[in-house]
Amino acid sequence: MAENTPRAVVVSQHYPPDRSGNASRIRDTCRHLSEEGWDITVLAPPPSFPHGRFQRSWQRETTSVADGVTVHRLWAWQPTADDPSFLSRLAYYVLFPLHALLWLVFNYRGYDAVVTSSPPIFTGLPGLVVGGIGGKPWIVDVRDLWIDAAVGLGFVSPGGLIERASRRFEQLVLRLADRVTVTTTVLGDRLTELYGVPNERIRHLPNGVDTDEYRPEGDPTEQTIVYTGNVGHAQDLESCVRAMESVTAANATLRIVGDGDLRAELERIVAERDLGDRVEFVGLLPRDEIPGVLNDATIGVAPLKQQPTLAYAVPTKAYEYMSCELPVIATGSGEIRTLIEASGGGVVVENDPEQLASAFDELLADVDRRETLGAKGREHVIERYDRRTVARRLDGILREVVGR
Template identity: 65%
Template sequence: MIDRKDSQSVVIVSQHYPPDKSGNASRIHDTAKHLVTEGWDVTVLAPPPAFPHGQFDRSWSRKMTRENDGVTVHNLWAWQPTEEDPGFVSRMAYYLLFPLHALIWLLLNHRGVDAIITSSPPIFTGITGLPFGLFSSTSWLVDVRDLWIDASVGLGFIEEGGLAERISRRYESWVLSTADRITVTTSVLGDKLAEQYGLDRDIIVHLPNGVDTDEFEPTGSVSEPTIVYTGNVGHAQDLESCIRAMSRIDHPDAKLKIVGDGDIKGDLEKLVQEEGLNESVEFTGLVERQEVPKILDEAIIGIAPLKSDESLEYAVPTKAYEYMSYELPVVTTGIGEIETLVEQSGGGYHVANDPDAIASAFETLLADDEKRAEFGTNSRQHMIERYDRGVVAKKLSATLQEVGAA
């Protein structure tokens, strides 16, 4: 049971936390660490590490507890898919069993907890906070990073207008209307939630993903002509167009380095073979989180290629912030917030989801040292001023204090 201390206590419920290798795992870690600095007693509930799927051994321990940067982390047992691309039943078991276990833990240990933050997606983490939002004075914040239902429909995982979508939307509406505050990573995301579910805009707070600008700081070393992608190799990313672009550039030493793993990595590896790009495209697989800064330091261009889909117009991948903090000029695709970030920062090129357009951006940046330096300087300054995770955590702490006082 959590003992009440002079500091206030917050429990963060997240499907991913290091050593999971995802953008949100690192984001939740940094958020928790900075909240400790702001004077909060922070506990994180997460399942055993299992993402990307197929990269971790399955654990059967009911609970594993550790201290990490002043944060108490409880890994609560849940089903852990071991296949690279799990089936529907395995995914749902992973998504549902963890929040149910987290709810049981909170019901048994809720004394002394001043606030709960549930991070979505997956949307099922809201199960953990619902009873407290309905029947308790404990503050509940729902952290929304993604229009998960819209993306699932847009990518063909669930049928538009079908039973699964209707049930999911009713559940999400219930969760969001019950929470004390809803934090969103982009303004477009907040607008869409308010419009779709008729929410009071006063309870929606914009807290961007951000980046630890001290950790992601360039060293000024000489870099190879490497174009880098770091993160989930999944269905929402248009890495296929980026790979095809490599066959269209006239720069024999240039290499596209894809760092990470995910559902479509095997398909992309086949494409590289078919296109004869083995010398131009490298798959590193998963790497330790602490290796990512070094990889970025050795590159000269970062790519954040989202598919051009309305269901993704709110999205800005964490990797984009990390590239920009490292003074890498960025090449992005997609629609909506990702384009706005590039325009406001002056940190790169936003182009169409077309191999020729992507190749043209690559060619320009590979050939122009001054343009890369200009974009890189603009990018880092923009991150320091608006997106540093310490700055974002201060705003989150203030929001928690405000809700608690109310």
């Protein structure tokens, strides 16, 4: 590595083989930053997500290098239950940033900049010390209104001690960071409203997709509606499952690819309503198999719950669907609606099983419309949301804060 090569360290709670949208996004972003001339190091805990799918590790640190990126896995508590207890989750979220903080203190002089990716908000702790207090150029990458979502979904009591303490910490992190990157303008506006983050420090860095990896190949032979990703509390998969009772298209199947806290509950609903021939639970698959899954499908569904706290959200799966020319049926409001309408790559319906069933039937019956929506969606993401393009934006922000 050349002596004048800029060096950055990225702190992330998830990194492959963790199976989450943010894990793959961080990997692709770091790989592309390396191509742009950065020496990139990632700090992450041992693979732990989805919980209960990985063996617990007791090694203090392991190191690997791939695609020009050095990854240090730092020991942290790893939940082994599918739906961990509050204390188990808290240990997972807190012990890793503490370990990352110690690592950065001892390696402080080796890097030109620090990037901490949230959620969870606790990843801001090492940046707060070495960046906010120690003066190292520091970018906070905010992908989610984690606290708002936790309150809105009933995990945290509104106005309680946990919410107030978490917001105080997040405010401190965001105000001391040199730059704050956000996925959507709604998210940036919300951070300014909540925490007084100056607009001049906020930069738009959307989610995206590797359009070379996620590309259309072949024609689907079955009438399959696919969902890929976390089977969690922010997704309205229950409405999708119930919609399959009313879908009239012959042999139509809802294929749920992924895992999460609510899978068992959805399986119970499928069994109770005798929908076993209409709803298929595939479980977790390696990320490199997902493009093939999408190319075997007819429609992609991105069902966000209808909540104000989720108005900023655009799931990574929506970009992946469109990149594979898969027409999207989405629920929710705010930025997901804006993406679908601006791209012309799908339709947005209410969070209602009957409306979802009607939308499924209409698209399953209209090949020409599916092809039109799919082509528009791919054109839109290539132009605006390819991960190489997004990484170049981050490259510019990093060089801005380090003065290069």
